[in-house]
Amino acid sequence: MEKLLFFFFIFLSQLFAIPTMAQEDTIQNFENSKLKQLIDSSEIYYNSGNYKKSMEVNVKILNQAFELNDPTLIHKGYRFLGYDFMALKDLKMAKDNFEKSERYAIESKNDTALAITYMDLANLYSFNEGSFDKAMRYHKKSIKGFEKINDSASLAKAHFNTVITAFDAEKYKRGLYHLLKADELKGKNRYPSFEAGIKNLYARFYAQKGEFVKAEKAYLEAIEIAVANELPSELQDAYEGYSGVLFSTNRFKDAYEIRKKYEESLLKNLEIAKSAAFGSASSKFQISEYQKTAEDARLKNKLQAELMLTKSRTNTILWIVSGIGLLGVLYLWYAYRRRKQLVKKLQIKNKEYLLAKEKSDKLTKEKAKFFSTVSHELRTPLYGVIGLSTILLENKELKKHEKDLKALKFSADYLLALINDVLQMNKLESNTFNDDAVAFNLRELIETIVSSFDYMCVQHRNEIDVHIADDIPQLLKGSSVRLSQVLMNLIGNACKFTESGTIQILATISNASEKTVLITFTVKDTGSGIAKNQLESIFDEFSQIESSNRDFQGSGLGLPIVKKLLEQANSTITVQSQLGKGSTFSFNLLFDVLQQDKAQNPAPIVDTSKLSNKSILIVEDNHINQMVTRKILEKEGVHCEIAENGEEAIIMIKENDYDLVLMDIHMPLKNGIDATQEIRTFNTTIPIIALTAVEVDEIRYRIFECGMNDIIVKPYDVATFRNTIAKNLLVRDIQNQIKIKAV
Numbered sequence: 001m002e003k004l005l006f007f008f009f010i011f012l013s014q015l016f017a018i019p020t021m022a023q024e025d026t027i028q029n030f031e032n033s034k035l036k037q038l039i040d041s042s043e044i045y046y047n048s049g050n051y052k053k054s055m056e057v058n059v060k061i062l063n064q065a066f067e068l069n070d071p072t073l074i075h076k077g078y079r080f081l082g083y084d085f086m087a088l089k090d091l092k093m094a095k096d097n098f099e100k101s102e103r104y105a106i107e108s109k110n111d112t113a114l115a116i117t118y119m120d121l122a123n124l125y126s127f128n129e130g131s132f133d134k135a136m137r138y139h140k141k142s143i144k145g146f147e148k149i150n151d152s153a154s155l156a157k158a159h160f161n162t163v164i165t166a167f168d169a170e171k172y173k174r175g176l177y178h179l180l181k182a183d184e185l186k187g188k189n190r191y192p193s194f195e196a197g198i199k200n201l202y203a204r205f206y207a208q209k210g211e212f213v214k215a216e217k218a219y220l221e222a223i224e225i226a227v228a229n230e231l232p233s234e235l236q237d238a239y240e241g242y243s244g245v246l247f248s249t250n251r252f253k254d255a256y257e258i259r260k261k262y263e264e265s266l267l268k269n270l271e272i273a274k275s276a277a278f279g280s281a282s283s284k285f286q287i288s289e290y291q292k293t294a295e296d297a298r299l300k301n302k303l304q305a306e307l308m309l310t311k312s313r314t315n316t317i318l319w320i321v322s323g324i325g326l327l328g329v330l331y332l333w334y335a336y337r338r339r340k341q342l343v344k345k346l347q348i349k350n351k352e353y354l355l356a357k358e359k360s361d362k363l364t365k366e367k368a369k370f371f372s373t374v375s376h377e378l379r380t381p382l383y384g385v386i387g388l389s390t391i392l393l394e395n396k397e398l399k400k401h402e403k404d405l406k407a408l409k410f411s412a413d414y415l416l417a418l419i420n421d422v423l424q425m426n427k428l429e430s431n432t433f434n435d436d437a438v439a440f441n442l443r444e445l446i447e448t449i450v451s452s453f454d455y456m457c458v459q460h461r462n463e464i465d466v467h468i469a470d471d472i473p474q475l476l477k478g479s480s481v482r483l484s485q486v487l488m489n490l491i492g493n494a495c496k497f498t499e500s501g502t503i504q505i506l507a508t509i510s511n512a513s514e515k516t517v518l519i520t521f522t523v524k525d526t527g528s529g530i531a532k533n534q535l536e537s538i539f540d541e542f543s544q545i546e547s548s549n550r551d552f553q554g555s556g557l558g559l560p561i562v563k564k565l566l567e568q569a570n571s572t573i574t575v576q577s578q579l580g581k582g583s584t585f586s587f588n589l590l591f592d593v594l595q596q597d598k599a600q601n602p603a604p605i606v607d608t609s610k611l612s613n614k615s616i617l618i619v620e621d622n623h624i625n626q627m628v629t630r631k632i633l634e635k636e637g638v639h640c641e642i643a644e645n646g647e648e649a650i651i652m653i654k655e656n657d658y659d660l661v662l663m664d665i666h667m668p669l670k671n672g673i674d675a676t677q678e679i680r681t682f683n684t685t686i687p688i689i690a691l692t693a694v695e696v697d698e699i700r701y702r703i704f705e706c707g708m709n710d711i712i713v714k715p716y717d718v719a720t721f722r723n724t725i726a727k728n729l730l731v732r733d734i735q736n737q738i739k740i741k742a743v
Helices: 002-015 021-047 051-068 071-087 091-108 111-125 132-149 152-168 172-186 192-208 212-228 232-248 252-393 396-429 442-451 454-460 480-496 558-568 623-634 646-655 672-679 696-705 718-742
Strands: 438-441 463-468 475-478 502-512 516-525 573-578 582-594 615-619 639-643 660-664 688-692 710-713
Touching (some): 021 051, 051 071, 071 111, 111 132, 132 152, 152 172, 172 516, 172 582, 192 212, 192 232, 232 252, 252 396, 252 623, 438 442, 442 463, 442 480, 475 480, 480 502, 480 558, 480 582, 558 573, 615 646, 623 639, 623 718, 639 646, 646 672, 660 718, 688 718, 710 718
Parallel strands (some): 463 502, 615 660, 688 710
Antiparallel strands (some): 502 516, 516 582
């Protein structure tokens, strides 16, 4: 039955076909050639500021497009007219044409047309007050569209237009990123008007930052390009900005001369605009008339074609009517059976979908539970290994075993790093990464990071060379956590895959002003390098680089974490590598500049000697962890007692007077949360600190809600552990003194 219907419709399609395809292709090629010439002319007139001639040509483009009934060409015609009206400050007509352009872009199902439409609407909304956010949303969609189709020329324009929108809204910091991208893409798509526009925008950025020398240089370059290539609009902007720079630097005579040139250019451009505006009313009428004429012509051609076909079809239709009727009955019967089968299949698919959805929801919950379990089950024993190795390293009697103990601690630290990589990737994918901006000293931060790789450098016989440019400010404000994690991953990779070599860490200024600085960071090694066919995959999750050194293969998450962290900061990472000669990774980050007197004072160091003779209850069910925690505290002169679970802890706190409680969260009989809630019913003053190997973000709210005072994550740094306990004891003493004075 299906084959019968198929051949029947093939027969009908051949019967009603029009045998003029070759002729239509020839006409189509000729019309496309004429349209290309018109489009080129339109662009030349528009860039030279002759909007009247541009509008006349665009009306012809629209007329041709309607005759060809090509949605993509109609979209182009309307968008060109939209820019003409926008240049003439007729935003109503501009919006009307851009909306028509968008409608035909959607109809054409053309990715390029859609991306261009988004850019047009962004430019339109940038003219309207209060529409900045809307304009920036369209700019973002446009940039993504051009990146998708890999159109570097249009992508450069999209970034360029985004800069103008941001600068007009005085969002200079936000616009700088797009200006740098536009300038980068300029080399691939170099033409005079774009070159002059880039120079004007750089000059405008430097001028508002008060860097008048750089601004003046950029304006002079823009003027030179505009004069040489007869670009009146860019020349007007350059003269206006340059006169302002001269005035600001007290060169009033020169400023006056440039101002006169600006006014001459302005008058010339106004005459052109006036001439175009004079003809705009008739052009609007022409657009409507051309559309009507084109539609009438299309309908007339269609009618003539139908009349010609009617003669040949009439006789044929008479003898196939009965056949069609019979086939119609057969088709209805077949469709009925087919419909029943489809309904049955749809019901089965719906059931499968519901089962799949339930399974997906269950897997999501299991994934969250898995990460929580991994965090607790792996970090808990690591606490014992890291804690004991730290204690043993401090024992002078074991000096001859120092090398072995360091290797043991390093292995435990490395395993902890792998666990943290998996948890960090989960955080980034769920957008729960904390990105707070803080004040920090870049030189001290990098020095601290580098020192953490001392043992690995000795193991691989490597040297780390750090060079931080002298002109980088002493104090910066930004996400020091993000920068630390990126550098730790890159330096760690360099150390892993380099033997008897050098790792260079460079920090230089790419762009700077009085308030902000764009710093380029580079991590370069002389290691094994990466093959060209692997460069595209090294940022994929769980991807590992082939290396002869099998001791440090890792989780394959370091570089994906770096990429995601930088993407969240509107930055990208680049890599250059050659097998046997090493690799170079580079990225940019923007920071605020802080003055020394404006920086926050560092938090005072807590005096841990106050721990001596304090009485602390350790509530912990793991015997190894009990021993480690007890040894650390007893070394500070603390008197310790142990409770195996929450119920035992409640009884001991009722019967004894402790200065502080260290409370594990996960315990048998009664967990730390429930135990703390009960303790707070009869003792509200004793400091209780949570000990947990679970990710803090997952349980932080429950910890503080139950009445605990602070959190220590296992496995912990010994110094941080001591400071946290001392800090909470100090807070308790201050609160007690306040109560005594109040009484």
